[in-house]
Amino acid sequence: MSSLVSEYAAGTLFGSALFAAGVFAPSTIVAQMRLEDFTMAKAMLGASATSALVVHLADSTGFSAMKPRTPQSVGYFPYDGNILGGAMIGVGMxxxxxxxxxVFVQAGAGLPSGIFVLGGGILGGLLxxxxxxxxAKLRQGRSNSKSTAELTIPKSMGVSPWLVLAMWEILCFGMLQLLSGFEGPGKQGLVSPVIGGLLIGTAQAxxxxxxxxxxxxxxxxxxxxRWLRNALxxxxxxxxITASVMxxxxxxxxxxxxxxxxxPAAAAQASSNLVSPAVAVxxxxxxxxxxxxxxGCTSGHGISGLxxxxxxxxxxxxxxxxxxxLTAALR
Known part of the structure; x- marks a missing residue:
């Protein structure tokens, strides 16, 4: 029970940071994919830079082993599951x-489209x-889908993770400087995207x-x-009620x-005009x-995995x- 309470507490902190950063707004996410607004990119860069420092400190001090995300395959070649699954996430976004x-921020804030997307997400989990x-059967039948390469960039290149960390921090800072000239149509969150990213990284800690x-x-x-399948x-x-659900x-x-x-105006954003219920599901x-x-997703891969x-x-x-x-350009 105590572990579930800890998961719930961690979720409240993470949700608060996402809300404050303003990256939950549907218009902001769609505009990011259209390359019209870089609020999401700025927040992710700030969150990634902060999270990388936090993760490596936790790992190097022995506080907790930070396991990297592993390759996912559907049976054709290594990482084909990451490529296909990642592409599906992008299309959905x-x-x-x-x-x-x-989507959990949107549903909690009462955005109409978010509630329909959440329902579609549960359907996707069932599928x-x-x-x-x-x-699993396809994967087992194809031996060439197994990867024997190192899981992380430092190990595959044979360099110190601290060197890669330093380079990553410089890269994130440089990208933020580059994107600083691109301003969105208006402030969506409680703080700037960069500060929001730092808050997300702090929530990670x-x-x-x-x-x-x-x-x-x-x-x-x-x-x-899985619970729905078993219930049916x-x-x-x-x-x-699992750790992820809490x-x-x-x-x-x-x-x-x-x-x-x-x-209070968050629920009044024009998400219903942007996304129809059918498309949302x-x-x-x-x-x-x-x-x-x-x-993994934008959180598991984009913030934690990177x-x-x-x-x-x-x-x-x-x-x-x-x-x-590509999807945004074709719509």
Missing amino acids: ALTGACPGT FVSAQPSI CAIALTRHTVGTSGAFEDVG SGDASKGP FDCGIMSASALLARFLL VGGAVMAFGSRLAG ATFSWASLISVGSMFAAGI
């Missing part, structure tokens, strides 16, 4: 104006657990202190989907309180399925934004 983490046996692991939000879709099969003995409940709770008391299902196929310099996360995030930008 461009269609819905949400990601597997911010994924139903497809798992087929994916708190999450590690409370739970001994990095943040991730998409596992709840799989957990709830007549076995509802084990409820859907973490995301914390995000929703914090967002609901902040939307009510600090930013379909896009949410695609996004959630992809997040589980890739083994902080460990995982190749799987780098490939997944690249696929997300490539597919999202």
Whole structure:
């Protein structure tokens, strides 16, 4: 029980940071994919730089072992699951104006499209657990899908992780300087995107202190989907209350309180005009399925995974934004 409380507390801190940064707004996420607003990119860069420092301090001091995200395969070649799953997340983001983490902020804040995306995400989780046996069978039948390469950039290059960390911090700072000239259409959050990113990284530190692991939000879709599948099969003995579900409940709770008391106009944003219910449900299902196929989402890969310099996360995030930008351009 205490571990579930810790997950919930960590979720409230993470949700508060996402809300404060303003990256939950559907218009902001869609504009990012259209390369019209770089609020999301700025926040992610700030969060990644902070998280990388936090993760390596926790790992090097022995406080907790920070495991990198592992390659995901559907059976054809190494990382094909990361590529396909990441692309599905990007498509879903461009269609819905949400990601597997911010959808919980949107739903908690009462944004209409977010509630439909969340419903689609649960459907996507159900579809994924139903497809798992087929994916596992395909993977087992193809030996060339197994990767023997090192999981992280420092290990594969044979260099110190602290050297890579220093280079990563410089890269993130340089990218933030480059993007500083690109201003969005208006302030969506309580703080600037960069400060919001620092808050997200701080929430990462708190999450590690409370739970001994990095943040991730998409596992709840799989957990709830598995419970629904079992319930539909007549076995509802084990409820859907897992660590991932409690973490995301914390995000929703914090967002609901902040939307009510600090930013009451959040629910009035034009998300319903931006995303129709049908598109929100379909896009949410695609996004959630992809997040589980890739083994992570914008939080698990984009904030936590990149902080460990995982190749799987780098490939997944690249696929997300490539597919999202392409989808936005074709709409």
